[in-house]
Amino acid sequence: MQLPSICVFCGSRPGSNPAHVATAQSFGREIAAQKWRLVYGAGDVGLMGEVARAAQGAGATTLGVIPVHLLGLEKGKRDLTTFVITEDMHERKKVMFMNSDAIVVLPGGAGSLDEFFEVLTWAQIGLHKKPIFLLDTDGYWQPLLALIDHIIREGFADASLKSQFSAVPDVPALTEALTAALQARLTA
Numbered sequence: 001m002q003l004p005s006i007c008v009f010c011g012s013r014p015g016s017n018p019a020h021v022a023t024a025q026s027f028g029r030e031i032a033a034q035k036w037r038l039v040y041g042a043g044d045v046g047l048m049g050e051v052a053r054a055a056q057g058a059g060a061t062t063l064g065v066i067p068v069h070l071l072g073l074e075k076g077k078r079d080l081t082t083f084v085i086t087e088d089m090h091e092r093k094k095v096m097f098m099n100s101d102a103i104v105v106l107p108g109g110a111g112s113l114d115e116f117f118e119v120l121t122w123a124q125i126g127l128h129k130k131p132i133f134l135l136d137t138d139g140y141w142q143p144l145l146a147l148i149d150h151i152i153r154e155g156f157a158d159a160s161l162k163s164q165f166s167a168v169p170d171v172p173a174l175t176e177a178l179t180a181a182l183q184a185r186l187t188a
Helices: 018-033 046-057 089-098 110-124 142-153 159-164 171-187
Strands: 005-009 037-040 061-067 082-086 102-105 132-135 166-168
Touching: 005 089, 005 110, 018 037, 018 046, 018 171, 037 046, 046 061, 061 089, 082 089, 089 110, 102 110, 102 171, 110 132, 110 159, 132 171, 142 159, 166 171
Parallel strands: 005 037, 005 102, 037 061, 061 082, 102 132, 132 166
Antiparallel strands: none
């Protein structure tokens, strides 16, 4: 049986709030504890590196996907279970998405927002039904959630957009939600 695979999008920087690093490490360990496979951007920097090192240290299977132009900048982590080098960012996102059963977005910057909005848009137009979660550590994603509410109020999206993802406050809530979502996908 194939391990459930969790795609994690997150920052290539650690951010200024130490809670983000602690949460990334905690979620990495939880991925291993749940016997899930980590699918992520293959970097050994920022929250990406924290999630991967914690997952590996706890015994998780890992799949990292990195575009050739970021090998140096993101310090491609070559000691993963599987390490894939792509030609560009588009291919990276596609390979990560295609090899996952669920998507989790930890705090991050423009790249993480790009990744979130791409999978959200794909869900909105019916290209997939994979669960998408925002890990809202210390309320990090609250401004984004307010923006999405604004977009809906202004008539640029239907209210159903909010049903395409869930925001969860911490790793225990995320684990519970992911477990339920993965179980629902298995029985569907």
